[in-house]
Amino acid sequence: MTVAIPCIQSSGVTLVLVVSNIDLTTDLPIMKPSTFLESSIKDFTLNINNDYRYLKAGYYVSLHAEILGNQVIPSSENIIDAYRTPILLLRASKAGIPTMPYLVTDSVKQIISEFNFPVVIFAVNPFSYNGFKTAKNRSALYRALKSLGMNYKFDVCAQPLKGEMISLKSVFGRCELNRDASKISKRVYEVFKIPICKLHIQRIEGKAYLCGLQPLKNEEISLHDLKMISEEISQISKNGENLVG
């Protein structure tokens, strides 16, 4: 679905409400998440946060904007789905983004019966920052399931590891890696609209496959990233470009 940013002023500048927990260098007015949560401002809402995990302020900002009837980036549904690895992979694969086969389980036996070692294990809970581990043998797999499954309370998402794991920062779908990874970053943004995130990609014989998405820590955002975020916000504000929602 294509959603156009509404309310283009006579000056050609689009009315965009930027809600952010990050210190941005943009001329646009920026509202803190806690202030926005108590407001009832009806504008197109651009929710910029390093961490959109479910139950965190970044999630509540998008939810509140939706309840107010605002168009918002990202949507609360996309936030939940993007951070749950199996749903991320399912929806990404439906959208034509290359992904690896995956298995949702809490059983070491089942993973071994489906995939050969090594495997990469992602947490299927949005509480984890360092949500993946690689396992080359059975005992490493047990340890990975115990730790990422939070003592087997949650399932994990297992994928075969056939190449090299790469983690990259994605800012509005832009990243600083080669063409293949950059294409994935762009497509993931088009599907899920998560402005700032970390993508985990597996590169096999020069081809990139999406494996997971996670929040960035505040300290991982560099000055260069801040500049890029601010540029993107200004572009969106000035051009009133169409955004895929």
Place this chain on the structure above:
Amino acid sequence: MVKTSLASIACFVEKYNFTDPKEAMALQNFKIAAEKMGHEFNFMFRENLLEIPKYDAVFIRATTDPLYTAYIVSKTAWELGLKVVDDPKSIQICGNKIHLYELFEKYNVPYIPTIFLNKDELHHKRILDVFRIFGRPVVVKAPYTSFSRYVEKVACETSFREVAKRFFRKSDVLVVQKFMPTTFDWRVGVLNGEVLYVCKYMVPKGRWKHGAKRRGKPSFVWGRTISLKRENAPAKLKETALKACELVGHGLYGVDIKEINGDYIVVEVNDNPSIYAGYEDFRNRDIYSKIIAYLTD
């Protein structure tokens, strides 16, 4: 191979769904009802999730929450085009009370007086404000509450801070509500915009909610469940329940409602409502066949 059954239903359960004999019996009742209607009904556990695409419908009985495996099951089934109860949107809304109360506020559903508290607001002045508005005690609720857990009554600033800090570990926003004691809460079961069953969830003596934790023990004490024929339940009660569910979706819900001076006030809408043999089905025996019919429609 020739398919002999009309539809195949996967019922997603976890081991704990079979620990209470009344719940285990209810699950068997679903299976019997489905098979009587000519459908296939299989229990699906965590290790069988690869089988989801084989089915026509998925019925989730394991506890739902966007953080749990049940959400993965629901969303996967939904993306594959299967009929699913509880659908992912219902889990998203009912699994977070902030979402639910924001919708109640927007669409004028009568609900318990509520304030949202975010992390920055946990300070002396704000806490006093809350006590001034609602009086003492107040109820502090984590947005992810279910089965009466993560809902606590506090009467002083120290307890308020202690409970809020604990709940803030998971969620950046909490619910604070006026304490409105009643001897029971109505539970109205709703399926696809129609009332399915009506019960009274009694509050155990000396407690203030239907399920209360035993002091110093991990176990809970539950109040009695009194079932009514849905036809005999007050019309205004049913109307209030349907209005609240309309905001969530067209699935299966359990609406908790307080009756205060003849007014009906919604406590919450729950997806994945408890169904125990001899309780919710006691006066409305057709709930199993109605749910199966909805799944296979």
